[in-house]
Amino acid sequence: MNIAEYKGVMVFAEQRDGVLESVGLELIGEASRLAAHLKESVTAVLVGSNIKSLATELASYGADRVIIVDDAVLSHYDTEAYTQAVTAVVNKYKPEIFLVGATTLGRDLAPRLSGRLRTGLTADCTELSIDEATRELWSTRPTFGGNLLATIVCPDHRPQMSSVRPGVMAKLAKDTSRKADVIEEQITFDKSKFKVRFIDKVVDKSKKIDITEAKVLVAGGRGVGKEGMPLLINLAQSLHGELAGTRALVEEGMVESSRQVGQTGKTVKPDLYIAAGISGAIQHVIGMENSELTIAINTDKEAPIFQVADLGVVANFHEVAPVLIKKLGEIQA
């Protein structure tokens, strides 16, 4: 492998049913920052069926070039079909960095791609940076149960691949005057390698809240306790926010697992994060430390959550919450 042949930063722009996933746009933002250090450009790869119109949106979020593989074979996600399409694009355009969102789809696709491309993959990164002297990508991710942060490099193979969870990186501001070069690629698929046949799609119709999209999150921990749950829910409603929680509350069945914040839950970045009765274990903090404003309520003034909070209230949640709810009601009235 001649490493010098590989140039630029490429992002997998995931779409589902013709709608771009936010993580792809976030990664284009991060790719722009990395590409500036390398003095290179950002390419988005868009794979699917009838998806060409999405190129404009990718450009407006900072992609300099969009490579589209539009084929009926790609109308539903299939690991092998997607792998063949993206591998062909990477082998042709040879990016030095390739970024994927660590979504359910991305977590399935990225390892297959790295195997096919014979390169390394650093999964679930929380920070990316460039060593300008060597042009190496430094990918940082939590390890050993979140107690350490490891920075991983891939010196001998290209592209350097990393996956990043949704909500970790920041999008560029949308600018509809930005334009991208749009290239369409035709892929000859080896259908003999397809192992999965699409039969039907069953949509889960239960009301699903995505806490990664919420502007206001009211998160509870063990300190809230069962008796404090109605107060926590009431506070979330008063703030027009969503309920979230630590793993402790999820394990006790008081909060749905889809609302768990942290290393084994979701990474969130709301405008306001209220951490009620949460100690601030590293595995929790990893998922919420990038919130715009964090207010912590805890009876223990030494609780680690106060180290990441912008505002700390040393008090009993059961006493503070009714006052807050009453005050919010008055303001809204």
Ligand SMILES: Cc1cc2nc3c(=O)[nH]c(=O)nc-3n(C[C@H](O)[C@H](O)[C@H](O)COP(=O)(O)OP(=O)(O)OC[C@H]3O[C@@H](n4cnc5c(N)ncnc54)[C@H](O)[C@@H]3O)c2cc1C
């Ligand atoms: C591999 C691994 C992955 C993990 N992943 C996650 C994850 O994704 N998300 C996650 O959250 N955790 C995760 N954990 C668990 C994590 O280590 C902590 O155990 C957990 O976050 C603690 O939850 P907590 O803050 O609710 O409870 P505790 O640590 O028990 O804290 C309760 C806090 O409430 C305060 N308190 C008590 N009463 C009151 C009151 N009346 N009013 C106000 N404050 C009060 C206490 O002072 C205390 O600080 C993981 C652990 C491991 C090993």
